[in-house]
Each structure stands twice: as C-alpha cells, then as structure tokens.
Amino acid sequence: MAESSLRPMNALGDTHSVETSGAHAAPDLQFENLEQQHATRVFGMWIFLVTELMLFGALFLMYTVYRAFYPAAFAEGSRHLDLALGGINTAVLIVSSLCIALAIHAARTSAKRSQLALWLLAAAVLGIVFMVIKGYEYFLHYQNGEMPVFNWTLTGAGAGHVQLFFWLYFAMTGVHAIHLSIGIALVGIMILRALLGNFKPNAYTPLEMTGLYWHFVDIIWIFLLPLLYLIAR
C-alpha cells in the first residue's frame, strides 16, 4: 500500500485522522490494541445479529404455528411460487456472499484497493439482481391475483388459509428484502471507503461487520427457500 493517511474507524463509522507510522493504525483511546478493538466491535455486531435473529424468529414462529394448523393450505400456497426463480435467487445470494468473503480477503492481503472495490461491487450488483428477480416474482403474484389486499382472486374452500400463507410469504420475503436493501447500501458505502483507501490489512473492521450482516441476510434466505418454496410438490 502506498503511504496515505490512515483512518481507524469506531463503531459508528466515524473517521478521524491519526498520526501513523508505516502500516500500523492506532486503536481508539479505550482499547489496548487493534486486536482488542476489532474483537470488541465484531462481538457487538454478533449481538446485533442475534437481535435480528429474534426479529426474523417472530416471523418463523408465526409460520410454524400456522403451518401446523393448515398444512394443506401451506402446501397449496407453496405450489403457487416459482421454484426456478427462488432457486436462481438462492444461487445469486450464495455467490454474492463469496464476493464479500473475497473482498475481505483482498483487504487483509494488501491487495490493490481497486480489487477490493471490484469484489464489493460484484456483491452489490448480485444483491440488486436478487431484488430485481424478487420484484418480478411479486409482479407475477400481483398478476395472478395472489397478492393479499392489492389483488386477491383465489376463492373456494380453504382459500382464506392459502391467503394466510401468502401474508406470511410477503412478510418474510419483504422483511428479508428490506434487510438486503440495507446490505446493498452498506456495501455501497464500503466501495466508496475502499476507493478512498480507508482500509488496511490491520484496519478493516467496518468491512468485516458489513460482511457479517450480508452473510446473515444470506442465511435467512437459505431457510426461506425450503420453508416457502419447497413445502410439497
């Protein structure tokens, strides 16, 4: 890395210039060293992710209860989903997670900042591809009259319970999509900071935290695939 001003970040993402010597960033006042600073912030991120798990957990709980009550309606609702699109989206998110992991690898091995930015860009683009495919799926549900409130045309015995499945489908995929949008925005910020040379092999904590968030959102989708798309043929 060329000599440039080194900016360790605190948890809020503030930057402040620090006198540096060589490639070693200085920790903030309250920390003994960079390792402790990094470990503390990553630990905080994990606690946040566990609160996120509880947020999604409430949705998973509702899903479990109503699927136990109306298994046939959930199987019927599941057959209205497009497995090809769901499968493609799963692959898209998995590859995007690989890109994030490769970006962190690039940051830690002193690769060129353009290389780091490119991996992040690839992940963000894949995130957007996911959102576009998801939006197309929503559009199809609207067209087919499978969208509660906006356009619901299914009638007959048990249609109300199928609607319940679709309420949960939109709530779960919707909350997931909101999270992914936040993830894409975060990665966008990381691209700018990478290009500004904010990250060093020993100062990449914001990148690590963004990565943890991205992978968490990926894991949520990995469970949504079998729960929503793969209930019964």
Place this chain on the structure above:
Amino acid sequence: MSEPIIPTRTLFIVCGALLLLTALTIGAYFMDLGILHTPVALAIAGAKAVLILLFFMHLRYSSGLTRIVLLAGLLWLGILILGTMDDALTRGWVLGTAP
C-alpha cells in the same frame, strides 16, 4: 488481526459446496420422501448455514465468547418456537392433537 486469513481456495470450495447443497435440496423436493420431506430440506438448509457461519462469518476462528452469543440466540429462538408450539398443539385446535 489475530484471526487467520482464510485462503481463497477454501472460500471457492465452500461456495461450490453451498451451490451443490442448493441443487441437492431442490432435487430432494422432486423425490418422494413422504414425512421426511421437510426435515431433509431443513437439514440441508442447516448444513448450508453452518458452512456460511464457519467460513464466511469466520466462526471457526472466532473466540468462544462470539460462539456463545450465537448459541444463546439459537437457544432462545428454540424456547420461543418450542414453548409456543407446546401450547398451540395441546389445545385441540389442530385435528388429532387434543390432549
């Protein structure tokens, strides 16, 4: 940092395994597994989650403290779901589950 840097080769292998497991779960969907259908799908999803946690989220190299945070979260999620189902399924609201 003190955490080792995971080689790119490992990252690519993990990604390949994740894609393979995705293909596997969709393949299992078209097989006649009967009552095992959902458990198999969830087991494959769980395996994928473990791979991501261990390698992409570096849990394999994290401190015990970080792992305990995750385990505590999963424990409470388990209490949330099992505790609620314990109640919901023993009220006779679902056919054949009356006490």
